[in-house]
Amino acid sequence: MTTSILILKRKKMKKYNIIILLTCLLTPLCWNSCYDYPVDEDGLLITDREECYVSNFDLLGVDFQTVRRAAPAIDTLKQTINIEVYYGTDLEHLYPVFSLVTDAKLDPKITGTVDFSNLAAPKQWTVVSGNRKIRKTYTVNVTVQQKPN
Numbered sequence: 001m002t003t004s005i006l007i008l009k010r011k012k013m014k015k016y017n018i019i020i021l022l023t024c025l026l027t028p029l030c031w032n033s034c035y036d037y038p039v040d041e042d043g044l045l046i047t048d049r050e051e052c053y054v055s056n057f058d059l060l061g062v063d064f065q066t067v068r069r070a071a072p073a074i075d076t077l078k079q080t081i082n083i084e085v086y087y088g089t090d091l092e093h094l095y096p097v098f099s100l101v102t103d104a105k106l107d108p109k110i111t112g113t114v115d116f117s118n119l120a121a122p123k124q125w126t127v128v129s130g131n132r133k134i135r136k137t138y139t140v141n142v143t144v145q146q147k148p149n
Helices: 002-036
Strands: 054-060 073-075 080-085 095-100 105-107 123-128 135-144
Touching: 054 073, 054 080, 054 135, 095 105, 095 123
Parallel strands: 080 135
Antiparallel strands: 054 095, 073 080, 105 123, 123 135
């Protein structure tokens, strides 16, 4: 009886030894792969993509519903976004939502609502390319729908 228990224990130990061995062999490979692909200060992968533009934009109210009246006019050459919101929209508490080209990121980050109430001073965000070398600043111009009759 004791011999069979010893044999079973040895088999289990062999299994554990194999798992430990594989873990020890694969861990350096995982670490090495991290060095092949650098990450930025936000933990995002830095790639070799040079594209840098906004593909879509929206403004959401505090209820997370769109407040835009029509599709935004995005000019990637002039780097402007013109958007009209409904009359009566609370401009002090809006969530801007950007869709960017693959691997690009936005600076500064959007962490909550943004105050767009000063229409004479448009907000600006910078789109940074995947390789982090190209930066394009977009100006968001908000207009409010005329008061309906």
